[in-house]
Amino acid sequence: MRNPLSRATVPLAATVLAAVAALPAAAATPLPVPEFRAAAPAAPAAPAADHPxxxxxxxxxxxxxxxxxxxxxxxxHVYRDALNGFAARLSPExxxxxxxxxxIVRSVEADGTASGSGIF
Structure with missing residues (x-):
């Protein structure tokens, strides 16, 4: 069941709608999501081909x-299945x-050869 609007409600509703319409469009814009940035890394040095x-x-x-x-x-290479990480040639810095x-980083391990014992 609907309640009928009283004569006092109509001017109040019109005033509220006019006030909302007068707000700048930026007020309705959602806040931006901050981007992920690493904590102040040193200036990236291009790792030499001989870096491990x-x-x-x-x-x-x-x-x-x-x-x-x-x-x-x-x-x-970027890994997303077996582990969440990447392989890269890195300088000591x-x-x-x-x-x-x-x-941010769970581990940094030198890449190498892995082998199993062959026994299950």
């Missing part, structure tokens, strides 16, 4: 490609910077 390759694992809620980009690193940000 590392496997960097980042926290599960972060995108590994975005983390690499934030540190100025060009990954050789980059390794230190990555290891110093435990809130």
């Amino acid at each position: 390759t590392y496997i960097v694992t980042v926290h599960p809620e972060l995108d590994p490609g975005t983390v690499a980009e934030a540190y100025g690193i060009t990954p050789i 980059q390794v230190e910077d990555l290891r110093a940000t435990r809130s």
Whole structure:
């Protein structure tokens, strides 16, 4: 059942609608979501081809490609299935910077050969 509008309600509703319509459009715009940025990395130095390759694992809620980009690193490969991370040639300074940000990076390990014992 609907309640009829009283004569006092109509002018009040018109005033409220006029006030809302007069608001600037920016007031209705949602706040921007802050972008992920690494904590003040050193100026990225292009790692030489002779720098060793590392496997960097980042926290599960972060995108590994975005983390690499934030540190100025060009990954050789980005992993999203078996682990959440990337492989890249890193300078010693980059390794230190990555290891110093435990809130972003879980581990930084030198890449190498793995083998199994063959016994199940």
